[in-house]
Amino acid sequence: MQFKNIIGQESLKQQLVLSVLNKRVPHAIMLLGQEGSGHLSLAVAFAQYLNCENRIGDDSCGECTSCIKAQKLIHPDIHFIYPVVSTKGSKPKSTDFIEEWRKAFFENPYFNIQDWIESLDAENKQGNITVEECHEIIRSLNFKSFESIYKIYIIWMAEFLGKEGNILLKSFEEPPADTIFILIANNEEQILPTVLSRLQIIKVPRLKDEEIIYRLEIKEGVANRDAHAIARQVDGNYNEALKLAKNSEDDNEKMYLLFLRICLKGNHEGKSLIDFCEKINADLGRENMKGLLRYGLDLMREVFVLEHLGESKVRLTENELKLAQYMNQRLSFHSKEEIVKRLEESCFHLERNANPKILFMNLGIFLSHLLKRNEVVLT
Numbered sequence: 001m002q003f004k005n006i007i008g009q010e011s012l013k014q015q016l017v018l019s020v021l022n023k024r025v026p027h028a029i030m031l032l033g034q035e036g037s038g039h040l041s042l043a044v045a046f047a048q049y050l051n052c053e054n055r056i057g058d059d060s061c062g063e064c065t066s067c068i069k070a071q072k073l074i075h076p077d078i079h080f081i082y083p084v085v086s087t088k089g090s091k092p093k094s095t096d097f098i099e100e101w102r103k104a105f106f107e108n109p110y111f112n113i114q115d116w117i118e119s120l121d122a123e124n125k126q127g128n129i130t131v132e133e134c135h136e137i138i139r140s141l142n143f144k145s146f147e148s149i150y151k152i153y154i155i156w157m158a159e160f161l162g163k164e165g166n167i168l169l170k171s172f173e174e175p176p177a178d179t180i181f182i183l184i185a186n187n188e189e190q191i192l193p194t195v196l197s198r199l200q201i202i203k204v205p206r207l208k209d210e211e212i213i214y215r216l217e218i219k220e221g222v223a224n225r226d227a228h229a230i231a232r233q234v235d236g237n238y239n240e241a242l243k244l245a246k247n248s249e250d251d252n253e254k255m256y257l258l259f260l261r262i263c264l265k266g267n268h269e270g271k272s273l274i275d276f277c278e279k280i281n282a283d284l285g286r287e288n289m290k291g292l293l294r295y296g297l298d299l300m301r302e303v304f305v306l307e308h309l310g311e312s313k314v315r316l317t318e319n320e321l322k323l324a325q326y327m328n329q330r331l332s333f334h335s336k337e338e339i340v341k342r343l344e345e346s347c348f349h350l351e352r353n354a355n356p357k358i359l360f361m362n363l364g365i366f367l368s369h370l371l372k373r374n375e376v377v378l379t
C-alpha cells in the first residue's frame with residue numbers, strides 16, 4: 001500500500017516520511033487513533049516506504065521487488081501480529097491466520113476487531129495476542145532481516161497484548177539495529193503504562209467529513225448527497241461509512257425490486273402499489289426517497305452497460321444481473337430510455353417538494369404499463 005492510497009492524514013504521512021529522510025525513524029512507535037481513522041493502513045504504507053528500494057520523494061515506488069511483496073502482505077521482513085482465536089489449536093499465533101488476515105485487509109483495510117473476529121467464524125470467541133506469540137517475536141528478533149534493510153513488526157490492536165506486553169518491554173526499549181515496532185491501538189487506557197512509556201506515541205486524527213465524502217464518491221461510487229449524509233453520521237470512522245454505504249445500497253436494492261414486482265403483478269406478498277407508496281411515505285425521509293430513485297437510475301445505466309459492453313463491465317449483484325439481463329431481452333432501447341426519463345423527472349419533482357405518495361404512485365402506474373406492454377415477467 002502506498003501513502004497516496006490512504007484517505008487524508010496528509011500531515012501525518014509527511015511526518016513519517018520526514019523521519020526516514022532525516023534518518024530519525026523511532027524504533028518503537030504507537031499509532032493511536034480511533035477506529036476507522038486508517039492507522040493500520042498508515043503502518044502498512046510506512047513499512048513499505050521504509051523498505052522500498054526506489055523511494056520517490058514522499059512515497060514508495062510501488063514497483064520494486066520489496067514494494068510488490070509489501071503490497072501483497074507477503075514481505076518476509078514485515079511481520080504482522082494481531083489478536084487470534086483458538087479455532088486452530090490451543091496456542092494460536094498470527095501466522096496461523098495469515099491467509100484470513102490478508103483477505104480481511106484487501107477487502108477493507110479499515111476493518112475493526114469485531115469484523116476481524118467475525119471473519120474467523122468465531123463470533124463468540126475473544127481475540128487474544130498470546131504469550132506464545134510474544135515469545136515467538138523475541139525469538140525471531142535474533143535473526144537478521146531476510147531481504148530488506150528494516151525488519152518491521154506491525155502489532156495491530158495492541159490493547160490485546162494485555163499483561164503479555166511486559167514480555168516485550170526490553171524489545172521495545174532496545175530492539176536490534178534496523179528493527180522497528182509499529183503498534184496500532186484505539187484506546188491507550190487499555191495499554192500497560194510500562195508499554196506506553198517505551199513507545200513514541202503518534203496520534204492519528206479522525207478523518208474529516210470532506211475526506212470521507214470524497215473517498216465514498218470516487219472509490220465507492222456513492223452519490224454525493226448520500227456520501228454527505230453518511231459522513232455526518234460516522235464521526236470520521238471510514239469503516240462505519242463503508243458499512244452504511246453498503247447497507248443503504250442493499251436496502252435500495254430490496255425496495256426497488258419489490259417496487260418493480262408490485263408494478264408488474266398489481267401486488268406482491270400481499271402489498272399493493274398503494275400500500276407500497278404509503279409505506280415509502282411513512283418510512284423514508286426525502287433524502288432516502290431520492291436515494292431509491294437514484295438507485296433505479298444507476299440500475300438502468302448498468303442495464304445499458306451490460307447490453308453494450310458485456311457482463312465483465314457491470315457492478316451488479318446476482319439479483320440485479322438477472323433483472324438487467326431480462327430487461328435487455330424484453331425491452332426496446334426506446335422503452336429503457338422512457339424509464340430513465342421518467343425516473344429523472346421523478347427525481348426532479350421530488351427535489352421540488354412534490355407529494356411523494358402521488359409521485360411514486362404515478363411512477364408505479366407508468367412502470368406497470370410499460371413492463372406489462374413488453375410482457376416482462378419477474379419471478
Ligand SMILES: [Zn+2]
Pocket residue numbers: 051052053054055060061062063064065066067068
Ligand atoms: Zn519500491
